């Protein structure tokens with residue numbers, strides 16, 4: 001653990017036990033948020049990810065599932081601190097080699113990320129040479145300027161009921177839509193992607209809802225089942 005790390009006093013709130021979903025308040029310090037915001041300004045982002053899907057007639061084709069832009073974050077002192085925090089949150093048994101490079105995602109007005117799971121349905125993307133599948137995800141909110149919309153919706157996770165949750169989730173969302181986390185800067189959502197047998201948990205389906213005004217930056221922290229090679233992870 002680098003000695004210069006800040007240690008935010010973040011709070012954890014259990015959202016759901018199956019799938020396991022935990023809400024983290026103040027997961028990123030203000031300095032870390034600023035650092036990631038600056039990186040966002042200087043980094044090359046790539047637009048739109050196309051994924052291969054089959055339509056109702058079973059025809060394979062390319063469909064735009066993501067209109068957000070994303071980039072991997074280069075590891076520096078501050079990024080390493082965030083990585084260490086994400087590892088430690090998962091207990092003492094997860095080696096840092098299981099972490100993918102952190103990924104920033106940005107959305108302008110009108111942009112969104114359609115429903116998807118973070119775990120791969122395509123076996124080639126989840127093979128042991130690439131560390132297996134994605135065991136867990138953190139999605140942290142790095143910036144949300146004058147935002148409306150842009151929540152993170154899990155249609156198959158039951159929304160908790162206590163009114164204190166309304167600080168963090170969209171309490172106007174009809175219950176049949178599951179739970180929608182509001183994009184609150186510094187906070188994060190953690191969840192487990194895989195069932196005990198290592199197969200993907202369908203109930204982790206989620207979307208980045210359309211940003212109806214303003215803009216949003218988020219960050220993915222993905223932990224694999226196994227180790228990633230240095231050419232994927234980069235030097236420690």
Ligand SMILES: O=C(O)CCC(=O)C(=O)O
Pocket residue numbers: 105113118139150151152153206207208209218220
């Ligand atoms: O933008 C969001 O709220 C969710 C983004 C997401 O799920 C992802 O990047 O995998």
Ligand SMILES: [Fe+2]
Pocket residue numbers: 116117118206
């Ligand atoms: Fe996702």
